Each structure stands twice: as C-alpha cells, then as structure tokens.
Amino acid sequence: MASFRVKGGLKLKGEIIPQGAKNEALQVICAVLLSPEDITIDKIPDIRDVNKLIELLSDMGVTVRKNGPESYTFNAAAIDLDFLETQDFLDKASALRGSVMILGPLLARFGTGKLSKPGGDKIGRRRMDTHFTGFQKLGATFRYDKKKEIYHIDGSDLRGCYMLLDEASVTGTANIIMAAVMAKGKTTIYNAACEPYIQQLCGMLNRMGAKISGVGSNLLQIEGVGYLAGTTHTLLPDMIEIGSFIGLAAMTQSEITIKQVQADKLGIIPEIFRRMGIKLDIIGDDIHVPSQKHYEIETFIDGSILTIADAIWPGFTPDLLSIVLVTATQAKGTVLVHQKMFESRLFFVDKLIDMGAQIILCDPHRATVIGLDRKYPLRGIRMTSPDIRAGVALLIAAMSAEGTSVIDNVEQIDRGYQFIDKRLNALGASIERID
Ligand SMILES: CC(=O)N[C@H]1[C@@H](OP(=O)(O)OP(=O)(O)OC[C@H]2O[C@@H](n3ccc(=O)[nH]c3=O)[C@H](O)[C@@H]2O)O[C@H](CO)[C@@H](O)[C@@H]1O
C-alpha cells in the first residue's frame, strides 16, 4: 500500500489542467463494445480504474492502440466471449465499479453477458436493481448466483418498451441506453439520469448511428438501429477534479487557475462553492480562484444555517460533498452537509476531528461543520484514505494543516486522480509518495 507524506501550510500558485472525466471515461470505453469499427477516444485519464477497464476489454479481445498520452483507438470486431467464462475475467471485472457497464453493450451486440459483483468505493449499499430491471423490461432474462455473486443476463431478441426507472441511477441509465440502442423498436426511459457523463455517452452513440432524443433530460427516446459504426469522441474535463481544485485553493489560500473547464457543463458546482463564500471568477474557459484568507459561508435568506445536499443531476453531485465538507472546516460560519445518496461516506470526518476540525456527525448522512475561520490551523496526523473522494478531502486537509501528515492507502486516490502528487507539487505542494 502506498502512502503520501504531506508537508502542510504551503500556498500553491499556478495553472492546472483538469484530466478527462473518470466517470464518463468508464461509460464511453464500455460503449466501444457496441461496434466492430474503430473508435478513437481522446482525453482519457491515466488513472487506475480506467487502466483496469482498458485491460479488461483488451483481455476480452478488443484491440487497443495508444495514439498518444491521452488518446486511444479501440476496435471490438473480434470479442472472445469464452473469456467471460474464466475466473480471470470475474476477478478483473470485480476490481472496479465501471465494469458493470460492459453488460448493456454485450447484451445488445451478443445477446449475453456475465459479471461478478462490481467493485468501487465502499460508501454504503450500492444496489444494481435498476440495471437488471431495465434489461428485463427489454426482454432479457436475468439470473443471480448468490453463492458466487455472479450476474447472468441473456436475451438475443431485445425489444423496445416504455420503462420508468425506480431511481435515476447513473451507471444504470448508461447500461440500459447501451442495451436499448440496437433493440427492435422504440424504447422510452423515464426518470433517466442526465449527468453530463450520460449526455456525452448519448452524443457519442448518436454519432455512431444511434437514434437517441431527449438527451440532457430525464425522458429519453431511443429508436433501435441495426448497426453502430465507428466514431471519435473527446471526454469532458472532470468536474469532480475541478471542484476538488476549487476547494483545495480555498483551504490552502492558494491562487490557482483551473484551465479549460467548459464552465457551461459544470451545472451548479461553481455556485455551491460561491455559497461557501469562495471567490472564483470564470474567465473565458478558465476558473480563477484568488488567494483568500477568509471566506464566509452564506446562510439561507431567513438567516438559518445553510444546508448543502447532494441530488441527482442537475442537483449537486454526491462526489463533491466530501470536498465541500473539508473546505468548510476553515470557513467562517456553519454548514450542514447532507449526503443523501450514500450512507457510509461521511465517516471520514473522524480524521478531520482528530486534526482539530469542529464537526458534529449528526447521523451517517449528515454532518454539521463549524468553520474555524483560520483561528486554529488543522494539525498534521497519520490517517488512511477510506474512499476516493474522502481521500482527496484528507489530502486537502493535510495540505492546509500545520506540520506533516501521512495518508495511507492512496491507491484509493489513484483510482480517479491522475498523477495528483506530481501535478500539485508542480504548483508548490510538498507531497512525497512512499511505496
Ligand atoms: C462509476 C460511476 O459513474 N460512479 C458514479 C455513479 O455511481 P452509480 O451509478 O453506482 O450510482 P447510482 O446513480 O446508481 O446511485 C448512487 C446512490 O444514490 C442512490 N440513488 C440514486 C438515484 C436516485 O434517484 N435515488 C437514490 O437514492 C442509489 O441508491 C445509490 O445508493 O453515480 C454516483 C451518483 O452520482 C456517483 O457517486 C459515482 O461516482
């Protein structure tokens, strides 16, 4: 297990370019399975989860050509379905959450799919009912081997239908879209997730010849087509990384320009950080965060304590709540952070409390943060990164703290943040990787 040794209290300065979006990468890389033609994807981040997915597809018979540091061409003309029967496949697929999205394309193109329980963060129950109910509505049969924890789906004659999803699951919607694009007839998906990741996936599929309308809304209409061709696609900048850099700049009193952010695709993210009193300017395609000694959390109009809660898009993404929470520890004022979606994602506040933060964990979903307004700096300690976003929140805390911290299990951070130590060191941080 690797660790970071972080010297705190340093101010950063400079420009940083966000990586391509992790969660979009996982969707569109799975979508290459839908076509026998070449698909080129640019801005692919060099992170653990994405690399593991590319390796899995390669083992399945997809030819993978690296055109440059962030560009790959995939060709899924010859898929080895026998590989799905091996333990190697099951082990590799269960190493990440995104692998679940190979099921929709496999079902669409080959009429069959199999998967072990996917991995990803241990942040609470992560049910997959929406995925399988959607496949079943399209006519597939579904079997779950409880003992081996393996999901099987079969269905060579998928037919479009109307479906109302019981929850707007992000990966579930992506999976159902990919299963439906080549089904016979028309599929209507209501209560679809509509994150930018999904919008990007639909855009790519439409360029491949799919007929998806309603993109960006929660009502998608899909007219099935017989064949999908090759295409090229560029990932959006990672909005979670952008939000993490805003929080990092505020906490460390750094002046950072986040380049090429495509601000029109960030939804409510900049506004939420502004409500925390953080000054940020959108200049052209960049976000400039000036060095700020103080930032004051707003109250609601009636003067009551601000709540920041997650919600499905276009609400605030749950993946940035840990960053909001840590950033609030040095703000002036109080905020209630309400993590509605996941029940085990706030437990990392224990470590922040050990560092000197004033936080009350009200219950597994809610934490009240009383900002210190920099009257006392956090203290460096040794801690373990429990999940990807808490890991980065702890890194931000350590960078702002007095003294040195050690963060263990940084593989969690490496899942989704490309060369984070090197990129932040280039701006003046002191993060040493200890293997
Ligand atoms: C690989 C990937 O893309 N992972 C993302 C994806 O995970 P993933 O697609 O696994 O998450 P889902 O959207 O399925 O669900 C997330 C959680 O929210 C709950 N839920 C969801 C929708 C809803 O209407 N009501 C509700 O309560 C689910 O029960 C679950 O506990 O979306 C999550 C929610 O944005 C993000 O945190 C993950 O980073």
Ligand SMILES: C=C(OP(=O)(O)O)C(=O)O
């Ligand atoms: C929870 C996340 O990832 P995953 O779904 O891969 O666990 C995340 O990206 O914040």
